Amino acid sequence: MTTNVIEVNNLEHKYGDLKAVDNISFTVKKGEIFSFLGPNGAGKSTVINILTTLRKIQKGEAKVNGYDVAKESKEVRKSIGIVFQMMCLDYEMTVFENLEYHGMIYSMAKEERRKRIDELIKLTELEAKRNVLAKDLSGGMKRRLELARGLMTRPAVLFLDEPTVGFDIQTRLRMWEYLRNVKKQGTTIFLTTHYMEEADQLSDRISIIDYGKIIVTGSALELKNQLGKDLIYLETSDNKAAADILRTLESVKGVNEDAKFLRVMLGVDVTHILPKIMDLIGQNGIEITTVNIKKPSMDDVFVHYTGHDLREGKPEEKHDESKTVEALR
Amino acid sequence: MSLAFRAVYWREMVKFFRFKSVLFSSLIQPVMWLAFFGLAMSKSFDKLTSMIPSTPGVPTVDYLTYMGAGIIAMDVLFSSLFGGTTLLFDKKFSLLKETLASPISRINIVVGVGLSGMTKAFIQTAIIIVFGRFIGMNFFKGYDPIQTLVSVVGIFLLVGIFTLGFLFLSGSIAITVEQPEGMQSILTLLSMPLFFISNALYPVDAFPEILQFLSIFNPLTLLADGIRYFALGSNFSVMGGHYIYTTADIAMSFLGLVFFALTMLSVVLWRFNKVDI
Ligand SMILES: Nc1ncnc2c1ncn2[C@@H]1O[C@H](COP(=O)(O)OP(=O)(O)O)[C@@H](O)[C@H]1O
Ligand SMILES: [Mg+2]
Numbered sequence: 001m002t003t004n005v006i007e008v009n010n011l012e013h014k015y016g017d018l019k020a021v022d023n024i025s026f027t028v029k030k031g032e033i034f035s036f037l038g039p040n041g042a043g044k045s046t047v048i049n050i051l052t053t054l055r056k057i058q059k060g061e062a063k064v065n066g067y068d069v070a071k072e073s074k075e076v077r078k079s080i081g082i083v084f085q086m087m088c089l090d091y092e093m094t095v096f097e098n099l100e101y102h103g104m105i106y107s108m109a110k111e112e113r114r115k116r117i118d119e120l121i122k123l124t125e126l127e128a129k130r131n132v133l134a135k136d137l138s139g140g141m142k143r144r145l146e147l148a149r150g151l152m153t154r155p156a157v158l159f160l161d162e163p164t165v166g167f168d169i170q171t172r173l174r175m176w177e178y179l180r181n182v183k184k185q186g187t188t189i190f191l192t193t194h195y196m197e198e199a200d201q202l203s204d205r206i207s208i209i210d211y212g213k214i215i216v217t218g219s220a221l222e223l224k225n226q227l228g229k230d231l232i233y234l235e236t237s238d239n240k241a242a243a244d245i246l247r248t249l250e251s252v253k254g255v256n257e258d259a260k261f262l263r264v265m266l267g268v269d270v271t272h273i274l275p276k277i278m279d280l281i282g283q284n285g286i287e288i289t290t291v292n293i294k295k296p297s298m299d300d301v302f303v304h305y306t307g308h309d310l311r312e313g314k315p316e317e318k319h320d321e322s323k324t325v326e327a328l329r
Numbered sequence: 330m331s332l333a334f335r336a337v338y339w340r341e342m343v344k345f346f347r348f349k350s351v352l353f354s355s356l357i358q359p360v361m362w363l364a365f366f367g368l369a370m371s372k373s374f375d376k377l378t379s380m381i382p383s384t385p386g387v388p389t390v391d392y393l394t395y396m397g398a399g400i401i402a403m404d405v406l407f408s409s410l411f412g413g414t415t416l417l418f419d420k421k422f423s424l425l426k427e428t429l430a431s432p433i434s435r436i437n438i439v440v441g442v443g444l445s446g447m448t449k450a451f452i453q454t455a456i457i458i459v460f461g462r463f464i465g466m467n468f469f470k471g472y473d474p475i476q477t478l479v480s481v482v483g484i485f486l487l488v489g490i491f492t493l494g495f496l497f498l499s500g501s502i503a504i505t506v507e508q509p510e511g512m513q514s515i516l517t518l519l520s521m522p523l524f525f526i527s528n529a530l531y532p533v534d535a536f537p538e539i540l541q542f543l544s545i546f547n548p549l550t551l552l553a554d555g556i557r558y559f560a561l562g563s564n565f566s567v568m569g570g571h572y573i574y575t576t577a578d579i580a581m582s583f584l585g586l587v588f589f590a591l592t593m594l595s596v597v598l599w600r601f602n603k604v605d606i
Contacts, residue, residue, distance in 0.1 A: 052430060054429075054430055082430055088422070088424055088427055089424075091422075092344055092348075093343065093344070097340075101340050104336030104339065105337075105428060106433075107331060107332060
């Protein structure tokens with residue numbers, strides 16, 4: 001039997017007139033790594049802050065580890081660990097002291113505290129840095145120390161708000177390894193990120209969040225599969241006309257028009273359909289300048305569902321009427 | 330409140346002993362007060378007042394000893410008034426976030442920081458009393474060991490309550506303002522009237538009546554009076570003035586300081602519960 005460690009129903013949050021979180025519902029199952037993937041300003045931190053009881057819930061319902069965030073905030077706080085978006089360590093204290101302080105704050109008994117500190121220092125490979133001041137650690141080590149601190153009290157859920165933002169790829173890969181180990185030990189993880197790879201590589205399930213709304217939820221594989229078997233990127237002399245032609249084909253699941261490219265999603269194997277597509281477009285007097293074939297990636301999934309590229313920000317003209325939030329920013 | 334305030338206290342003390350410059354200056358500060366201000370002032374006051382005949386049959390106290398009580402009060406005033414600054418930096422560097430996100434109530438933070446300030450004030454008070462002996466500050470003159478012990482306990486109690494009050498005040502400001510500069514100027518502004526409208530360094534008898542009246546409510550006066558009651562006795566003369574402290578006076582000092590500390594505690598809790606993270 002799987003139980004839900006996080007349950008959110010119709011959550012809404014406003015800052016003045018700005019609707020930062022817009023009627024979202026989702027569940028996180030025990031033992032899984034669940035990610036919120038979305039660009040800056042999507043509302044990820046706001047959701048984390050509400051779930052960790054740092055921000056009062058305005059509308060809707062949220063339960064963490066079976067406790068209501070509105071009415072049982074103390075119980076919620078006892079059940080969770082947090083790694084904040086902003087680094088917050090006591091730089092004038094050592095690795096050991098930072099962890100010791102955290103254990104004391106949560107009233108852990110001395111023996112238990114020391115035992116847990118040893119375990120976590122090992123898990124995060126900070127053995128050599130045990131008595132080093134936090135300010136003398138590298139960026140990646142500081143983040144690992146924060147991870148260790150978040151796990152001090154053996155929380156039922158660990159919240160991580162953009163855990164690897166700003167780190168190089170090696171540091172990021174290492175962090176993912178630690179998080180997989182944490183998961184193996186039975187801790188449920190809720191994380192936010194705006195890195196495609198992070199959501200893709202690490203999560204059991206992903207919710208793509210944009211303008212305060214959950215656009216779609218599923219495992220990385222499910223999400224990618226919905227884009228079809230293969231993707232063709234086409235650059236033509238008249239993208240718009242070409243798109244209209246392709247949409248009439250049965251084996252084409254969908255076509256996205258990007259600024260430069262056409263992204264053609266296929267329901268069948270690309271090898272058989274490509275010649276047909278090329279012919280059809282050629283017959284209509286449109287010239288094909290580039291063809292590129294690839295398997296759907298998280299980037300493609302993101303663009304498909306949100307209509308914009310996460311990396312390049314959000315082009316204004318691509319917003320439909322449901323995205324009124326932007327106008328208020 | 331849980332025992333979590335011990336964690337906050339422990340952290341403050343670890344850092345107090347870690348920053349050698351902070352540690353050193355807070356230990357040297359009381360010695361400087363005594364050595365420079367104390368000796369200089371007492372020499373000139375003694376010279377000016379040596380002509381005034383003292384009241385017969387009443388023990389005379391020299392100015393340095395009289396002022397020693399005030400120096401303790403001044404010293405702990407300044408260190409506790411600026412003691413809350415740590416919270417400003419904790420807030421600025423989002424260090425408080427970890428603690429504020431924990432299940433403990435915020436009174437633990439306030440009490441932990443308060444008690445650490447109190448410990449530092451005790452260390453400074455002890456330094457003044459001990460170092461003062463060497464330069465002629467005669468506290469506890471003619472007391473037997475029991476009387477001395479009771480007096481020391483009394484002084485530390487008063488200093489403790491006083492320190493908590495000012496740390497809470499300082500903490501409320503720290504948690505409210507955004508910039509260290511803002512905090513600095515508010516504290517400087519506050520310390521002026523506290524410093525001058527009190528009998529810490531000289532008797533207030535010659536003050537204009539309105540200032541004399543105001544000085545009664547100054548926690549610094551209450552503390553200096555209380556320390557004098559314990560250190561100099563209830564009946565002495567200094568600079569020609571005759572002082573009698575009654576039990577009512579010492580009770581006033583205690584109650585006044587307790588009232589001050591409790592008021593500041595509610596202010597700091599109110600400010601802390603407003604902090605958003
Ligand atoms: N304290 C706040 N006051 C006003 N607006 C805020 C505040 N915090 C966040 N916002 C706004 O709410 C939106 C969502 O922010 P946030 O939850 O931080 O997004 P994310 O974490 O996904 O980057 C943004 O437009 C942001 O500017
Ligand atoms: Mg964020």
